[in-house]
Amino acid sequence: xxxxxxxxxxxxxxxxxxxxxxxxxxxxxxxxxxxxxxxxxxxxxxxxxxxxxxxxxxxxxxxxxxxxxxxxxxxxxxxxxxxxxxxxxxxxxxxxxxxxxxxxxxxxxxxxxxxxxxxxxxxxxxxxxxxxxxxxxxxxxxxxxxxxxxxxxxxxxxxxxxxxxxxxxxxxxxxxxxxxxxxxxxxxxxxxxxxxxxxxxxxxxxxxxxxxxxxxxxxxxxxxxxxxxxxx
Amino acid sequence: xxxxxxxxxxxxxxxxxxxxxxxxxxxxxxxxxxxxxxxxxxxxxxxxxxxxxxxxxxxxxxxxxxxxxxxxxxxxxxxxxxxxxxxxxxxxxxxxxxxxxxxxxxxxxxxxxxxxxxxxxxxxxxxxxxxxxxxxxxxxxxxxxxxxxxxxxxxxxxxxxxxxxxxxxxxxxxxxxxxxxxxxxxxxxxxxxxxxxxxxxxxxxxxxxxxxxxxxxxxxxxxxxxxxxxxxxxxxxxxxxxxxxxxxxxxxxxxxxxxxxxxxxxxxxxxxxxxxxxxxxxxxxxxxxxxxxxxxxxxxxxxxxxxxxxxxxxxxxxxxxxxxxxxxxxxxxxxxxxxxxxxxxxxxxxxxxxxxxxxxxxxxxxxxxxxxxxxxxxxxxxxxxxxxxxxxxxxxxxxx
Numbered sequence: 001x002x003x004x005x006x007x008x009x010x011x012x013x014x015x016x017x018x019x020x021x022x023x024x025x026x027x028x029x030x031x032x033x034x035x036x037x038x039x040x041x042x043x044x045x046x047x048x049x050x051x052x053x054x055x056x057x058x059x060x061x062x063x064x065x066x067x068x069x070x071x072x073x074x075x076x077x078x079x080x081x082x083x084x085x086x087x088x089x090x091x092x093x094x095x096x097x098x099x100x101x102x103x104x105x106x107x108x109x110x111x112x113x114x115x116x117x118x119x120x121x122x123x124x125x126x127x128x129x130x131x132x133x134x135x136x137x138x139x140x141x142x143x144x145x146x147x148x149x150x151x152x153x154x155x156x157x158x159x160x161x162x163x164x165x166x167x168x169x170x171x172x173x174x175x176x177x178x179x180x181x182x183x184x185x186x187x188x189x190x191x192x193x194x195x196x197x198x199x200x201x202x203x204x205x206x207x208x209x210x211x212x213x214x215x216x217x218x219x220x221x222x223x224x225x226x227x228x229x230x231x232x
Numbered sequence: 233x234x235x236x237x238x239x240x241x242x243x244x245x246x247x248x249x250x251x252x253x254x255x256x257x258x259x260x261x262x263x264x265x266x267x268x269x270x271x272x273x274x275x276x277x278x279x280x281x282x283x284x285x286x287x288x289x290x291x292x293x294x295x296x297x298x299x300x301x302x303x304x305x306x307x308x309x310x311x312x313x314x315x316x317x318x319x320x321x322x323x324x325x326x327x328x329x330x331x332x333x334x335x336x337x338x339x340x341x342x343x344x345x346x347x348x349x350x351x352x353x354x355x356x357x358x359x360x361x362x363x364x365x366x367x368x369x370x371x372x373x374x375x376x377x378x379x380x381x382x383x384x385x386x387x388x389x390x391x392x393x394x395x396x397x398x399x400x401x402x403x404x405x406x407x408x409x410x411x412x413x414x415x416x417x418x419x420x421x422x423x424x425x426x427x428x429x430x431x432x433x434x435x436x437x438x439x440x441x442x443x444x445x446x447x448x449x450x451x452x453x454x455x456x457x458x459x460x461x462x463x464x465x466x467x468x469x470x471x472x473x474x475x476x477x478x479x480x481x482x483x484x485x486x487x488x489x490x491x492x493x494x495x496x497x498x499x500x501x502x503x504x505x506x507x508x509x510x511x512x513x514x515x516x517x518x519x520x521x522x523x524x525x526x527x528x529x530x531x532x533x534x535x536x537x538x539x540x541x542x543x544x545x546x547x548x549x550x551x552x553x554x555x556x557x558x559x560x561x562x563x564x565x566x567x568x569x570x571x572x573x574x575x576x577x578x579x580x581x582x583x584x585x586x587x588x589x590x591x592x593x594x595x596x597x598x599x600x601x602x603x604x605x606x607x608x609x610x611x612x613x614x615x616x617x618x619x620x621x622x623x624x625x626x627x628x629x630x631x632x
Binding site: 057082097105119 | 548625
């Protein structure tokens with residue numbers, strides 16, 4: 001059992017500029033410091049253009065900062081080569097996007113298994129059992145063999161949450177996960193994140209516009225003009 | 233590789249109509265290449281077969297006689313008015329040794345020394361100019377299967393017997409058992425019995441060839457113990473010119489291959505092969521472009537899925553592999569279908585076509601077509617696959 005107060009993510013003086021070296025160079029993050037522990041359940045809020053998505057992409061190892069350091073599970077990630085970053089991303093981070101982004105050619109169960117299949121090839125019986133249990137966890141076990149096209153938006157997002165959890169990530173990142181759902185589905189999905197945080201010991205960072213949702217989080221990190229304001 | 237294959241196959245199955253259309257395109261292209269190649273190969277073999285049916289692959293002869301010019305000292309300008317020498321009929325020096333040396337060459341399949349020269353054939357008032365060919369039947373029939381071209385009597389030479397062509401028999405009005413006077417202008421000439429009549433299907437030969445025993449031809453031509461030509465056949469007919477060059481170097485004799493004697497024909501065949509290859513090449517290019525464009529569309533359609541897979545930890549190499557495999561599958565499956573269609577077209581041609589000649593279909597051709605199409609598919613997929621691999625997951629997820 002990992003220590004609940006273990007640091008999952010630590011940002012130090014993180015800066016990000018676009019068009020570096022060109023006349024239109026612009027810095028969107030001006031030195032971000034942030035700490036997330038295993039038990040943290042945090043919302044990242046801010047007006048559009050405040051740098052939320054940029055920050056989320058950097059945290060998710062999808063993008064690299066211009067300066068500063070990012071420790072994931074205590075490991076410094078700046079200067080890692082693409083293959084190593086990709087591997088770390090696959091094992092330590094689970095993503096949930098605004099649009100579920102399930103692969104339409106695969107069933108719900110196969111979509112949940114996809115991160116495992118990417119990492120180690122043909123899934124074992126144990127992998128399948130794990131995926132089924134996660135589908136049950138999100139209330140989608142009856143739809144395991146359906147293709148995404150046969151599911152509603154809320155159902156697809158539940159499958160996406162199950163998929164994000166299948167690698168037992170230390171950090172669950174969600175970008176407007178409920179932005180596209182009706183309020184009932186949104187509440188259900190939010191509850192899933194809560195349960196994941198408690199049951200699977202993963203830190204959760206939600207990017208959201210929805211104040212009802214951010215108010216329900218333990219921590220609210222507010223980003224304004226590329227800087228973090230004091231936490232509420 | 234498992235995940236790459238799984239993704240590639242699923243993506244192809246999902247875009248069923250797209251996949252089916254491009255497969256039909258590839259299949260038609262491969263069918264055209266297979267049929268055209270088989271047709272031209274069949275046609276060429278047929279032509280070569282007919283040409284070589286009546287001649288040796290290599291003819292070895294004495295070198296031409298040339299005038300010898302006395303050497304002159306330095307700083308002397310020599311003007312020469314030369315009359316080329318007449319080439320008299322003469323024997324190959326030490327032809328028995330040459331024959332044995334040729335027999336020992338691994339690329340040579342048959343060697344037949346012959347004595348050949350001009351003569352007149354008379355019967356009553358009728359006179360025809362003929363070519364006397366003195367042969368050793370056992371050796372000669374390995375060069376030219378004369379026995380199967382005999383239309384009357386038997387292939388029997390020696391003891392005053394001769395075998396003549398059907399045209400000559402017709403002109404002189406003779407048949408098997410009749411007598412013929414042969415005169416080579418070297419003495420009295422002699423009378424021979426016609427033991428058999430052949431028809432090679434080449435008018436010139438059927439009208440002029442008179443086959444005799446070697447000894448009798450030697451005495452008629454006044455070349456005792458001689459052989460004027462050594463006919464040679466080789467294992468690989470297309471290497472005849474290199475073998476001929478080798479023989480010429482080895483023996484100091486003149487060795488002429490069928491490729492030299494039929495330069496026009498070879499030229500025609502080469503041009504034909506070249507045009508076939510060009511057509512095949514352009515069809516292959518069209519197929520490759522088809523595969524590339526379908527995969528390009530597929531990569532763009534799947535931008536978001538590529539992004540999500542990258543976010544999930546799939547590497548650039550794996551992503552590259554997914555699309556390369558799709559290209560390879562297109563090529564392989566398309567070429568298998570295309571080979572079947574090409575096969576069918578060849579079958580139709582052989583069984584229901586004009587029946588001018590038979591097209592053989594080699595498994596090598598089908599295998600080559602499959603390999604080539606698969607390779608083409610993979611190469612065609614390279615650019616779209618690179619694009620997928622280089623996709624920035626952030627952009628891919630955002631922009632899709």
